[in-house]
Amino acid sequence: MSNIKIFCPATIANLNCGFDVMGLCLETIGDEMIFRKSPTKGIKITKITGAELPFEIDKNVAGVAALAILNNYEKDFNPVSFGIEIEIHKKIKTGSGIGSSAASAAGAVFGVNEILGKPYSKSELVHFAMKGEAIASGSEHADNVTPCLLGGFTLVRGYDPLDIIKIESPNELFAVVLHPHIEIKTSDARAVLEPMISLKNAIKQWGNLGGLIAGLYMKDYEIISRSLEDVIIEPLRKGLIPNFDKVKNSALKNGALGAGISGAGPSIFALCKGSSIAKNVAKAMENTYLKTNIPFDIHISKVNDEGVKII
Incomplete structure (x- = not known):
């Protein structure tokens, strides 16, 4: 794929008793992001709406996460001959408590993974998304990015190594x-x-x-x-x-x-x-x-x- 648009859902983390380990994914609230192949190598953020966020890759949650997966891909597979441009359309307010930064980080790694031909599973993408979350909160945590990527309820059983369990939601x-x-x-x-x-x-x-x-x-x-x-x-x-x-x-x-x-x-x-x-x-x-x-x-x-x- 050379041009895709994605929906990055909001999430609820902690769920009272599950501080830093539990989360769920929401259906009706979320950001949108657009990814395009570019002849200029590297990651570039070309447009941001809905929030005042930095365009510098090393200061933007999505930029850091996108760069993490791209660098890892080149280490695991082959050098990439093209670049990737990203548009970020924020509809989850920053600081809202429903995973605004997680939506950007998870969306970034999902979108870049699609452009690269899906070399990584959704579970593997969590590692890269956590790099983006660290920019927002100061630490790499997965309780929001995991449900955003996998959907449903998720449990982060452990971090060393990262151990994630998805739980389907009851229908009602x-x-x-x-x-x-x-x-x-x-x-x-x-x-x-x-x-x-x-x-x-x-x-x-x-x-x-x-x-x-x-x-x-x-x-x-x-x-x-x-x-x-x-x-x-x-x-x-x-x-x-x-x-x-x-x-x-x-x-x-x-x-x-x-x-x-x-x-x-x-x-x-x-x-x-x-x-x-x-x-x-x-x-x-x-x-x-x-x-x-x-x-x-x-x-x-x-x-x-x-x-x-x-x-």
């Missing part, structure tokens, strides 16, 4: 995401965390993570609901998000299986069984957040089992 599972128009930097959200946790809380969190994974495999919504609890991270971060407790409680009172902070925030997510409950939950969350006078967006989405794709 919907996500509601409320995105307040405030920015919380990942570095600031990490700064409020404590380096040590109690054994009691650790045991409870491990149980919830195991329960969530079991509930997804069993398609047991009651187990999923009981497991969507975070006793370690949420208590420390929720103060960064205005009216978080009120929004979460409104979601639960209207039938949500669970609710929490998406990624590092400020977005708040709720998981629901069925579209009708998701619509009721979205309305309740919306009515609650209107009282803050802070602008916001709200989205309802099925879980996207495909991940990044050509459109």
Whole structure:
């Protein structure tokens, strides 16, 4: 392929009990990127819309990720005689907590891989996408780029070596995401965390993570609901998000299986069984957040089992 356009979906990371290891892929929210072969060798970003981002390859999440896969390809296979131009059309706001940087990084490696003739699997692309994520957050992490690339729910079981497990979503599972128009930097959200946790809380969190994974495999919504609890991270971060407790409680009172902070925030997510409950939950969350006078967006989405794709 010499010219492709792709959809790079938003993601929800952590999912309450799965801090830094769990994520899911959304269907209705995402960026678009265009890739073209060029006679000039190397990676070049030619257009960016929807956000003020650097065009310099070494300072742009997509640029760093694209260069990582291109350099690795030339080491593994043959030198590339052409270049690749990239357009980035951001529709996921930066700092929103729903994987804006991950969409750029994952989209970049997916697109370059297609142009190169798909030498790497989607799972192998995660390594390169993590290089881009490091530009945004200061560390290579995979909890957003993995569901963006693979779709569905994903578990990063370990990093050394990278061990990824994809989990299909139950058919009736919907996500509601409320995105307040405030920015919380990942570095600031990490700064409020404590380096040590109690054994009691650790045991409870491990149980919830195991329960969530079991509930997804069993398609047991009651187990999923009981497991969507975070006793370690949420208590420390929720103060960064205005009216978080009120929004979460409104979601639960209207039938949500669970609710929490998406990624590092400020977005708040709720998981629901069925579209009708998701619509009721979205309305309740919306009515609650209107009282803050802070602008916001709200989205309802099925879980996207495909991940990044050509459109």
